[in-house]
Amino acid sequence: DAKTTxxxxxxxxxxxxxxxxxxxxxxxxNEYVYWYRQIHSQGPQYIIHGLKNNETxxxxxxxxxxxxxxxxxxxxxxxxxxxxxxxxxxSDSNYQLIWGAGTKxxxxx
Amino acid sequence: xxxxxxxxxxxxxxxxxxxxLRCDPISGHTALYWYRQSLGQGxxxxxxxxxxxAPDKSGLPSDRFSAERxxxxxxxLTIQRTQQEDSAVYLCASTLLGSNQPQHFGDGxxxxxx
Numbered sequence: 001d002a003k004t005t006x007x008x009x010x011x012x013x014x015x016x017x018x019x020x021x022x023x024x025x026x027x028x029x030n031e032y033v034y035w036y037r038q039i040h041s042q043g044p045q046y047i048i049h050g051l052k053n054n055e056t057x058x059x060x061x062x063x064x065x066x067x068x069x070x071x072x073x074x075x076x077x078x079x080x081x082x083x084x085x086x087x088x089x090x091s092d093s094n095y096q097l098i099w100g101a102g103t104k105x106x107x108x109x
Numbered sequence: 110x111x112x113x114x115x116x117x118x119x120x121x122x123x124x125x126x127x128x129x130l131r132c133d134p135i136s137g138h139t140a141l142y143w144y145r146q147s148l149g150q151g152x153x154x155x156x157x158x159x160x161x162x163a164p165d166k167s168g169l170p171s172d173r174f175s176a177e178r179x180x181x182x183x184x185x186l187t188i189q190r191t192q193q194e195d196s197a198v199y200l201c202a203s204t205l206l207g208s209n210q211p212q213h214f215g216d217g218x219x220x221x222x223x
Contacts, residue, residue, distance in 0.1 A: 032209055034211070036212075041216070042216050042217075043113070043200050043202070043214030043215050043216045043217050044152070044200070044202075044212075044214045045214070046211035046212065046213065049209065049211065087151065097152075097154075097212070098154075099144075099151035099152040099153075100151050101149075101150065101151050102151060
């Protein structure tokens, strides 16, 4: 699986869009980009995943660059409940995802 | 229930004791995973069950760790002769058959070894 690099922490104002970057410069053609988040004392929660095309669901949007070497998770209108650690993972399957330390996102009122 | 259920939510035990952690996956999910998460760290893969196939045990840190999945549903992770370094949150996830389906997690068991 490709290694991913994320900033250790970020702040965002409540109501603004939160843009979380992820670098995966060694990603291979069949590897998907997955995003999960983990709110304190809870298990990780799936957010979104994609291969080449940008994806959107009720939680977030995923923008993948054309060369697929990086991606951005967008939370369009961040709320205090979005404060969590966000994990970006590149994998060719949902099997044995390799988890890094993630980005600690703090939403400020 | 609708989600993955783990029990107990917290477990405190003395060094050297055996512990059993339980996971009830989402009904119909054929794949089940166990992970370990130390404070402030990402998840560490332990073991993976898929249907009736032999489990992938490559992540188990020592032979004190074992897991079973009975009837393709409930799974039990057993740690024998616990050590202080076993203290962590143990997370279970399940997923549908098929590649690229997301994993759905329980809230974990927080294990503390005194």
